Amino acid sequence: xxxxxxxxxxxxxxxxxxxxxxxxxxxxxxxxxxxxxxxxxxxxxxxxxxxxxxxxxxxxxxxxxxxxxxxxxxxxxxxxxxxxxxxxxxxxxxxxxxxxxxxxxxxxxxxxxxxxxxxxxxxxxxxxxxxxxxxxxxxxxxxxxxxxxxxxxxxxxxxxxxxxxxxxxxxxxxxxxxxxxxxxxxxxxxxxxxxxxxxxxxxxxxxxxxxxxxxxxxxxxxxxxxxxxxxxxxxxxxxxxxxxxxxxxxxxxxxxxxxxxxxxxxxxxxxxxxxxxxxxxxxxxxxxxxxxxxxxxxxxxxxxxxxxxxxxxxxxxxxxxxxxxxxxxxxxxxxxxxxxxxxxxxxxxxxxxxxxxxxxxxxxxxxxxxxxxxxxxxxxxxxxxxxxxxxxxxxxxxxxxxx
Numbered sequence: 493x494x495x496x497x498x499x500x501x502x503x504x505x506x507x508x509x510x511x512x513x514x515x516x517x518x519x520x521x522x523x524x525x526x527x528x529x530x531x532x533x534x535x536x537x538x539x540x541x542x543x544x545x546x547x548x549x550x551x552x553x554x555x556x557x558x559x560x561x562x563x564x565x566x567x568x569x570x571x572x573x574x575x576x577x578x579x580x581x582x583x584x585x586x587x588x589x590x591x592x593x594x595x596x597x598x599x600x601x602x603x604x605x606x607x608x609x610x611x612x613x614x615x616x617x618x619x620x621x622x623x624x625x626x627x628x629x630x631x632x633x634x635x636x637x638x639x640x641x642x643x644x645x646x647x648x649x650x651x652x653x654x655x656x657x658x659x660x661x662x663x664x665x666x667x668x669x670x671x672x673x674x675x676x677x678x679x680x681x682x683x684x685x686x687x688x689x690x691x692x693x694x695x696x697x698x699x700x701x702x703x704x705x706x707x708x709x710x711x712x713x714x715x716x717x718x719x720x721x722x723x724x725x726x727x728x729x730x731x732x733x734x735x736x737x738x739x740x741x742x743x744x745x746x747x748x749x750x751x752x753x754x755x756x757x758x759x760x761x762x763x764x765x766x767x768x769x770x771x772x773x774x775x776x777x778x779x780x781x782x783x784x785x786x787x788x789x790x791x792x793x794x795x796x797x798x799x800x801x802x803x804x805x806x807x808x809x810x811x812x813x814x815x816x817x818x819x820x821x822x823x824x825x826x827x828x829x830x831x832x833x834x835x836x837x838x839x840x841x842x843x844x845x846x847x848x849x850x851x852x853x854x855x856x857x858x859x860x861x862x863x864x865x866x867x868x869x870x871x872x873x874x875x876x877x878x879x880x881x882x883x884x885x886x887x888x889x890x891x892x893x894x895x
Contacts, residue, residue, distance in 0.1 A: 493507070493701070493748045493749065493750050494748065494749040494750075494753070494755050494756055494759065494779070494782070495507070495746065495747070495748050495749075496731065496732055496735045496747040496748070496749060496759065497735055497739070497744075497745060497746045497747045497748075498746075498778070499759055499763070499775045499778055499779070500732065500735060500736060500739075500759070500762075500763060500766075500767075500775070501735065501736065501739040503739070503744055503746060504519050505746050510532075510579065510580075529577070530576060530577045530578045530579060531578060531786075531789065531790050531791055531792040531823065532578070532579060532580040532581075532582065532790065532791055532792070533573055533578045533580070533581050533582065533792045533793070533794060533819075534582045534584050534611075534791070534792070534793045534794070534803075534804040535569075535581055535582065535583060535584060535793075535794050536550050536584050536585055536586060536793065536794070536795045536796050536804070537560075537561070537566070537583055537584065537585055537586070537588045537591055537594070537597070537796060538556075538557075538560055538585050538586040538587070538588065538590055538591050538796050539551070539552055539553060539556075539557040539560070539585070539586045539795075539796045540552065540553065540554070540555065540556050540557060540585070540586045540587065540590050541553070541554060541585055541586040541587040541590065541613070542554065542587055542590060542613075542615060542616060543587070543613055543615065543648045543649055543650050543653060544648070544649040544650075545613075545638075545647060545648045545649060545710070546647055546648075546649070546710060546713075546714055546717075547638075547647070547676055547678065547705060547709075547710060547711045547714060548709050548710045548711070549706060549708045549709035549710070549711050549804060549805045549807065550584075550585065550586060550709050550795070550804070550807060551709040551710055551807065552585060552586040552587070553586075557796065559796065559797040559798075560796045560797070561796065561797075561798065563593045563596065563597070565798075565815070566593070566597050567597070567600050569794070569798070569814055569819070570597065570600055570601050570604055570606065571604065572814060572818045572819040572820065573601075573604075573606055573819060574601075574604035574605055574606050575818075575820070576818070576819055576820035576823070578606065578792075578819075579606075579607060580606070580607045580608075580609060581601050581606045581607070581608055581609070582609050582610070582611055583597070583598065583608060583609070583610050583611065584610075584611040584804065585611075585612075585796075586796070587612060587613055587615075587616065588610060588611070588612060589612055589616040589617065589621065590616070594625075595621075595624045595625055595628045596628075598610075598625055598628040598629060598630050599628035599629055601629070602628065602629025602630075603629070607631050608628075608629060608630050608631060609630070609631055609632040609633070609634070610625065610630055610632065610633045610634065611634050611636070611674070612633060612634070612635055612636070612660070613635070613636050613648065613653070613657060613660075614635035614636065614637070614656065614657035614658075614659075614660030614661055614664075615653055615656035615657055615660060616660070617633070617635070617659075617660030617661075617663050617664060618660075618663060619663040619666060619667065621663075622660075622663045622664045622666070622667035622669055623667045625667075625669065626667050626668060626669050630669060631670065632669070632670045632671070632672065633664045633669050633670070633671045633672075634671075634672050634673075634674045634699075634701060635657055635660055635661050635664070635671060635672070635673055635674065636657070636673075636674045636675070636676075637654065637657050637658070637661075637673050637674070637675060637688060637691065638675055638676055638681050639654075639675075639680070639681035639684040639687075639688065640654070640684045640687045640688065640691070641654040641655070643680060643681045643683075643684055644657070644681070644684075646680070647680065647681060658691075658695070661673070661695055661697065662695065665695070665696055665697070670699075671697055671699070672697060672698075672699030672700065672701060672746075673688065673691070673692045673697055673699070673700050673701070674701045674703060675688050675700070675701070675702055675703065676703040676704075676705055677702065677703070677704065677705070677719065677724075677727055678705055678714065678717045678718060678719065679717050679718070679719055679723075680717055682719060682723065682727060685727060685730065685731065686730070686734065688700075689731075689734055689738075689745075692745070693738065693743055693745065697745075698744060698745050698746060699745070699746045699747075699748070700745060700746070700747045700748065701748045701750055702728075702731055702747065702748065702749050702750065703750045703751050704724070704749075704750065704751035704752040704858075704875060705717075705718045705751075706751050706803075706805035706858055706860055706861060707805075707858075707860060707861050707864035707865070708805035708806055708807055708808065708860055708864075709805070709807055711805070712864060715864070715865070718875065721874075721875055721876065721877035722877060724752070724875055724877050725758065725877035728749065728755055728758060728877075729758075729762065731747060731749075732759065732762055734747075735747045736766075751805075751858065752857050752858060752873070752875055752876075753784050753785045753853070753854040753855060753856075753857040753858075754854060754857050754873065754875065754876045754877055754878055756779045756782070756784065756850065756853045756854050757848075757850035757853065757854055757878055757882060758877070758878065759775055759779070760772050760775050760776045760779070760850070760853075760888065760889065761882055763775045764889065769889055772889040773889040773890065776853065776888050776889050776890065777890075779853040780852060780853055782853070783853075783855075784852065784853050784854050784855030784856075785854065785855045785856065785857055785858065785859070786803075787802050787803040787806070787834055787858070787859060787860070788802040788803070788830070788831055788834030788835055789834070789835055791803050791804070792819075792823060793805075793806070793807070794814060794819065795807060797813070798813045798814045798815045799811075799812075799813050800812050800813065800814060800819065800822045800823065802830065802831065802834055803860070805860055806860050809830060811823070811825075811828050811830070811831060812825070812828075830869075833869060833870075834859060837855060837856055837859065837870065838851060838852075838855060838856075840869075840870045841855075841856045841870050841872075842868070842870050842871060842872075843871055843872040844872050844876070844880075844883050845870075845871075845872045845873075845876075847883075847884070848878070848883045848884075849882075849883065849884065849885050849886075849887055849888050850878070850882070850883070850888060852888075853888075856870070856872070856873060857873035857875070857876055858873045858875065859873075861873050861874055861875055862874065
């Protein structure tokens with residue numbers, strides 16, 4: 493994740509230590525005091541979902557699937573994560589709220605010292621369920637809203653999904669749960685970006701996660717619905733503008749970009765244009781600490797059957813199964829060729845990535861999109877929207893550049 497609000501507005505957030513090793517400079521209680529050494533783990537607790545979204549990376553279905561963890565197996569898996577030192581477990585799906593034992597598992601994760609957070613479509617989040625999750629120790633709920641009512645409902649395959657998600661958001665807020673809004677942009681819902689941000693502000697939310705479409709699961713079936721690189725750049729620029737506008741109005745909204753580390757380079761250029769070389773240098777230094785695309789390193793995924801993946805979007809490749817050996821052993825095993833390649837990608841990147849001046853803060857962005865569109869793991873991400881002069885400039889703004 494790349495925090496626009498942190499980089500451009502110096503807005504403190506609980507993830508400053510986790511992402512930027514900047515806990516000392518933040519007034520907010522931190523997830524961790526130091527930059528993460530272990531991955532945040534997305535756990536697809538179930539493949540079942542009450543909706544059928546066109547972009548679902550997990551390929552969720554409305555009917556139950558075989559091989560799902562029992563409650564006892566789920567707790568054993570959470571023990572593995574706790575013993576390994578994972579800082580966060582994100583309960584995802586499918587829709588995690590279809591599991592009858594979700595509250596119990598959230599409580600178990602919290603008791604084991606994991607930070608439990610939730611990714612949900614929000615439609616099943618009653619006030620009673622929100623209260624129970626809060627009491628169990630849930631720290632955050634991210635609710636997906638992919639546009640205003642008509643476009644969101646078309647995206648999600650069910651009339652009324654938007655209204656139900658908004659009720660879920662309101663229930664979480666009334667229960668005192670920290671809650672954010674998640675939005676994946678495509679051609680179909682790009683016109684609703686500003687309206688979704690306005691919805692967030694109107695409902696009293698203070699966190700907005702802007703997701704780029706990755707080409708996994710059903711997302712691979714709608715590649716043609718992705719924005720062009722030029723349109724993507726315009727959308728990211730508009731979100732940066734909105735972040736500054738709301739900040740100037742006193743709205744402390746944490747805005748985050750997810751899934752395309754061309755955004756990192758763009759924000760350096762944006763900061764240089766808006767605020768000058770000194771600010772650009774500060775942004776660059778934060779992003780250097782962040783380390784670029786985290787796939788296979790700082791983010792991991794475990795699906796409902798226990799298969800470990802390099803990221804939640806890369807469901808088509810398994811590194812191993814936690815029913816066979818512990819998560820930590822799988823994650824540390826660099827004899828796996830994909831894992832080794834992802835962790836040592838810099839010198840293998842080709843095309844414009846090979847000599848890009850921003851390679852260290854981007855690391856080629858999405859290797860899954862590159863592989864899905866070209867068959868080459870080290871080809872440029874087709875959604876890189878940087879201009880030639882930005883790729884091949886005079887060098888990034890490192891220390892010593894005058895303001």
